[in-house]
Structure formats: C-alpha cells, structure tokens
Amino acid sequence: xxxxxxxxxxxxxxxxxxxxxxxxxxxxxxxxxxxxxxxxxxxxxxxxxxxxxxxxxxxxxxxxxxxxxxxxxxxxxxxxxxxxxxxxxxxxxxxxxxxxxxxxxxxxxxxxxxxxxxxxxxxxxxxxxxxxxxxxxxxxxxxxxxxxxxxxxxxxxxxxxxxxxxxxxxxxxxxxxxxxxxxxxxxxxxxxxxxxxxxxxxxxxxxxxxxxxxxxxxxxxxxxxxxxxxxxxxxxxxxxxxxxxxxxxxxxxxxxxxxxxxxxxxxxxxxxxxxxxxxxxxxxxxxxxxxxxxxxxxxxxxxxxxxxxxxxxxxxxxxxxxxxxxxxxxxxxxxxxxxxxxxxxxxxxxxxxxxxxxxxxxxxxxxxxxxxxxxxxxxxxxxxxxxxxxxxxxxxxxxxxxxxxxxxxxxxxxxxxxxxxxxxxxxxxxxxxxxxxxxxxxxxxxxxxxxxxxxxxxxxxxxxxxxxxxxxxxxxxxxxxxxx
Amino acid sequence: xxxxxxxxxxxxxxxxxxxxxxxxxxxxxxxxxxxxxxxxxxxxxxxxxxxxxxxxxxxxxxxxxxxxxxxxxxxxxxxxxxxxxxxxxxxxxxxxxxxxxxxxxxxxxxxxxxxxxxxxxxxxxxxxxxxxxxxxxxxxxxxxxxxxxxxxxxxxxxxxxxxxxxxxxxxxxxxxxxxxxxxxxxxxxxxxxxxxxxxxxxxxxxxxxxxxxxxxxxxxxxxxxxxxxxxxxxxxxxxxxxxxxxxxxxxxxxx
Numbered sequence: 064x065x066x067x068x069x070x071x072x073x074x075x076x077x078x079x080x081x082x083x084x085x086x087x088x089x090x091x092x093x094x095x096x097x098x099x100x101x102x103x104x105x106x107x108x109x110x111x112x113x114x115x116x117x118x119x120x121x122x123x124x125x126x127x128x129x130x131x132x133x134x135x136x137x138x139x140x141x142x143x144x145x146x147x148x149x150x151x152x153x154x155x156x157x158x159x160x161x162x163x164x165x166x167x168x169x170x171x172x173x174x175x176x177x178x179x180x181x182x183x184x185x186x187x188x189x190x191x192x193x194x195x196x197x198x199x200x201x202x203x204x205x206x207x208x209x210x211x212x213x214x215x216x217x218x219x220x221x222x223x224x225x226x227x228x229x230x231x232x233x234x235x236x237x238x239x240x241x242x243x244x245x246x247x248x249x250x251x252x253x254x255x256x257x258x259x260x261x262x263x264x265x266x267x268x269x270x271x272x273x274x275x276x277x278x279x280x281x282x283x284x285x286x287x288x289x290x291x292x293x294x295x296x297x298x299x300x301x302x303x304x305x306x307x308x309x310x311x312x313x314x315x316x317x318x319x320x321x322x323x324x325x326x327x328x329x330x331x332x333x334x335x336x337x338x339x340x341x342x343x344x345x346x347x348x349x350x351x352x353x354x355x356x357x358x359x360x361x362x363x364x365x366x367x368x369x370x371x372x373x374x375x376x377x378x379x380x381x382x383x384x385x386x387x388x389x390x391x392x393x394x395x396x397x398x399x400x401x402x403x404x405x406x407x408x409x410x411x412x413x414x415x416x417x418x419x420x421x422x423x424x425x426x427x428x429x430x431x432x433x434x435x436x437x438x439x440x441x442x443x444x445x446x447x448x449x450x451x452x453x454x455x456x457x458x459x460x461x462x463x464x465x466x467x468x469x470x471x472x473x474x475x476x477x478x479x480x481x482x483x484x485x486x487x488x489x490x491x492x493x494x495x496x497x498x499x500x501x502x503x504x505x506x507x508x509x510x511x512x513x514x515x516x517x518x519x520x521x522x523x524x525x526x527x528x529x530x531x532x533x534x535x536x537x538x539x540x541x542x543x544x545x546x547x
Numbered sequence: 548x549x550x551x552x553x554x555x556x557x558x559x560x561x562x563x564x565x566x567x568x569x570x571x572x573x574x575x576x577x578x579x580x581x582x583x584x585x586x587x588x589x590x591x592x593x594x595x596x597x598x599x600x601x602x603x604x605x606x607x608x609x610x611x612x613x614x615x616x617x618x619x620x621x622x623x624x625x626x627x628x629x630x631x632x633x634x635x636x637x638x639x640x641x642x643x644x645x646x647x648x649x650x651x652x653x654x655x656x657x658x659x660x661x662x663x664x665x666x667x668x669x670x671x672x673x674x675x676x677x678x679x680x681x682x683x684x685x686x687x688x689x690x691x692x693x694x695x696x697x698x699x700x701x702x703x704x705x706x707x708x709x710x711x712x713x714x715x716x717x718x719x720x721x722x723x724x725x726x727x728x729x730x731x732x733x734x735x736x737x738x739x740x741x742x743x744x745x746x747x748x749x750x751x752x753x754x755x756x757x758x759x760x761x762x763x764x765x766x767x768x769x770x771x772x773x774x775x776x777x778x779x780x781x782x783x784x785x786x787x788x789x790x791x792x793x794x795x796x797x798x799x800x801x802x
Contacts, residue, residue, distance in 0.1 A: 183782070277702055278701075
C-alpha cells in the first residue's frame, strides 16, 4: 500500500518538469533529469573492442550495471616502417578499447595499471558527470587497480583520456579512446560501423627517421607534429588493413580526435556525409563535405556508398595526410554505377603556361655521403623511402591507381630504360606516357631525395613486383643529373 | 638441538651484519636548493648526511627477512604491505630462480623499507634529500639544466623492466652515489607530503609550480618534466603499496 503511494508520487514528480517544459520549450533539460532516474536491473560485463571495430549495438536492452575492465599497458609499437615508439595505451591499442553503453547504464569502471608499467595513470571520461570525469577516483599506481562508478546521463560519442601529470605527454603517447552512449532503443541500424581516432605524435627524429623514437616535449609544446595519424600509426587503416563495405551499404564512422594539439578537418575523398552528429551531440547536419573534430572531441558520420572503389579518409589539412600519415582507406566492392560516376570519358593535354614543373624548397644542399651499401641493404632502405614518398600514388604493391598513376609493378615502361626512370624521379614528369598498354597523362613532381636515396628507392622498385632486378647506384643517379 | 639453533641464529646474525658491512655509504655535503615542489618555491636547506651508494638488493633484503620473520612474505600484516609484497619470491626465505641477487629489491612497502633502515640505525631519505642528491649528474651537483641529464631520465621512464638490472649498472654521480636514475623508483620517508589529487589539472590551483613546466620551452621545462613524473608517482602511492619498479635505499644523519 505504502509503496504504491510512493510510486504514484514518483510518477507525478517525473511528470512535473515535463509539464512545465511545455511552456518553456526546454524539453532537453527535463530529459536530463529523467535519465538519472532510469533504473538498472541486471549486471553485464561490457564487450570492449580494439579499433577499428566496435561492440554490438545496445538495441532494445534495458539499462544495466555495466562492468568495464580496462588495463593500462605501456609498450613499444610500430609508428611506421622502421620507426618504433613507446606507446602508453588503454587496453593495448591506440586508440584504446571502444566502450559501448546506453543512457541510464550504471558503469562500474575498473582501471588496472600493469605491474611492469613505470608510471601512475588515471582516466577522464567525457561521458562522466562528476569531478575530473573520473580522474580523481581512478589515479592508480603500477600493479594496482581502482574502481569507480558513474551513470550515463546524456547520449553521444565521448572521448576518454589519461589526465595524469604531465597530461599532455600521457595523451601524446596514445592514452585516449571513445565511449559511446546510445539513446534508449539504440541508434538506427546501419550496415557497417567502424571506430577511427586521429592523434598527433611528436618524436625526437623527423618523420620517417628510423629507430626507436622518443617523445619530444619541445615539439609538443610548439605543436610541431611529426606524425598525424589515424588509429595510432601510419598505415593502420590502409592496404590490407583498410575498412570495407559493399555498394549500397550505409557506413557509420565513430571518429574521435585524441589530439593532444591539432583539430581535425575530417573528410572522405569521393564521398559526402549524409549525416553528421555535430561535435558528437544531438544536433544533426546533412550533406557535409568536411567536418571539424576538435582535440578531445568526436563525431558520428554516416554515408551510403554508391559506387565501388577505394575511398581515402584524410585530415583535409592536407599536408598531414600526405606527409604525416593522416590517411586511411575504405574499400568498397560491388557493381559500378555509371550514372553516379562515369570514370574518365575523355583526355587531352592542356598547357596554358607551358607545362611548368613543380618544385619543392630545400634542394641543392647535398652532402657527399659515403655509400657502400650492399644490394640487400639498398633494397631495405629503399623500401622505407618508398613507403614514405611513393606509396601514396603508386600504392603498396606498385599497382598504381587506374587512369591516374601508372603502375610500377611489372612495368614495361620502367624496365625498358633505367636512365629515363632515374630522370623522372630526379626531374619529375609531365605528359602522356603509355605503361603496360594503357595511357596515362598526369604530373609527377620532382622528388627531393639525395642521390643515395634515389638509388635506394629505385633499386627497391626494380627488385620488387616482377621487375628486372637492376641495382641502381648513386653514381648512375649523379650521371643522369649531370647530363642535363 | 638447542645449541644448533643458537649457532644458526648467531651465524645468520653475522651474515646479516656482514652483508650490511658491504653497504657502503658516502658523505653528502648539505646545501640549499629549490625543488620543483616545496613550500612556495623557497630554497630548501639540506643538512649533511650519509647515503647508501646503492639501492638495497634482493640478497640484502633476504638476509633481513631471515632475521626478522614478521617481514617475511607470508607473515607480514596486510596493513603493512599489500598482496604485491615480495611478489615472485618462492617462499618466505627463498628468491625465485630467475631473480638476480644483486638487483634492487622491489615489491617493497614503505613500512617494510622503513623497518629495514631502522634496523640498521638508518632511515629513509626525505623527498627533498632524495631530490637534492638526485639532481647531480656524474660531474656536477646540480645538472638539472642540462639537456642530456633530463633526456637520460625521461628515456629511462620509457624503458621496460629495468628493475631486473644489477645495482651499479647506471652512472656514478657527483657524490659517488649510483642508480639514482635508471634502475628503479625509490621510497622516501615523506613521499605523501605533497598531495597530488590524482586529477593533475586541478592541482594547478593547489600549487602553481606543478604546472610551471607546461607553459614555455627550454631546459627548465624539461627539468620539470623529469621531476614531475617522480612526484606524480609518489602521489599515487600508499604506504602499504608494493610495486615492481619501486625499491629503496637508506641514509643516516651526521652525528
């Protein structure tokens, strides 16, 4: 009897703010009050996933007590070919494991700091309403764990990160990830969901400098990033690691930006976002080309893929994409749709100013380097140069891009004339050429490589993908240069 | 039977004392310095003291617990040492086979470290004393402004499993003390005297020195970064915590 009365009273109390809100147009704030009152019944262990994957949607499930067990691991990993870095991670990956909840869940969060770790850490989840977002309650020494609880009050996609001194360094070393709070009933169903997070890295050596690279505090303070990458390292989502979809499917990307410093101009080349959750909030924008994701922020984008092909995801602050690693791939398989995209229909040459060749600053200053590499060493070093310099256009296996960039794999044009090949790397190339029976007409800029580097990268190319095995020496490069 | 026991006790006592005789100490000339933290960035005065040349080793600590049973792995009270205490030891009086006897002893609580030093009529260094000695490199007493000194320390923070290395494997500093940086973290008597809330951004209000390093660039800031991490680590500890990367050494006053 008594409890019935109480329930009635509670029901009235819940209605009260809604009633008032009819006049004030502030429905949202009353909803906030509501979510704190959502009851939980069962307890469940949360599924955590490594990027680029996300756990199963919440669907229609009721709010629950959700147990999240997250382990902090400091470990060495690959930044790009030949370059390693000491990452600090939530769950062993950068970004950290994806956490998926619904509004009203009561999260029981256990943060464990691996005994081999050197440093204390904690976690600040932007989905937490409370001091420090959990940071104060989760400060944990190596070999120990801390547990704290919070209730998810507002739906959205939220960043989490470490907030231990020095905060910037912990974030710069990879300590960030995303937590999704779905609304009651879950987000609308889509065909594919992926988890991508951008981050900037500051290393002692410049981009591509081989070996284990230490964190550089000075560069971090000055915001001079050496690497800007998706999912922790260069090539995390390219080639065989690319995310995939089929023509006609709707793709939803949860895209975060860990920073520590840079804002992302997130863009998918050849796609328009059908929907963007602006700054990860409840406001939805449509038909967007490029969306901003602030450091420590996230968004949800959705688009239907209409045509097959490789779609490149970039930070459209474009030097970051092509020179610092902020490039990922979405491979779409299926039937062409020539109405939506025809492919090339016509070609020709257009030279209003006489075919100028672009050049890059900083050439000329070439030190005389002693070079007595073996062919094998040359190939090894050449591969790194290739992945840094040539890969974006000529692709990982030298296959090129149809109609745009000619293949280097089993290339008749390449194998026919070594001096010509050296000349193209050294001086650039504009105009029509025919490679393996197909015509190409585009521009390759002259490359700012030393003679040794040109020799190495060409030796790598000539000794890969069924080419003729030529060893190019620095002397040959010098000869081609001086012939001009 | 009784005599046999007696002999054993006498023998082990001698071994214990004998081992301690090997623990060399060096004289540290006192002085003043401004620590990263401290009372209002005022110079702190350090009195003359003696400091152990090396951190306490597994072998030395083994001898200690043989003598003092209440500090053995399975006999220690939980309020004095958590479950990590002497983790990896085979039993109360045996190291694991893969443990280097000459490595610094780790997985030690503050209470245990303090008891060890007390037992030798020594004590744990204060944070300020430790930092004072720790700012020396191999040739000068205060190397905090040198870039390579700071990058050495920062690089160590990123190196895994250095606790397995032998004592004396890092550089000998200006005072003749080894392994202040590059081997293990070390307990200090007042490790929790500077409160870090765990929410380091909030601490900006508590003590602005904590964050002075993050604003500008230069060797000064690197210095803060290197020291910063030690203070953060200390702030995360409780006195009964035992950690794989945390050991200790003792000091004594000049009488």
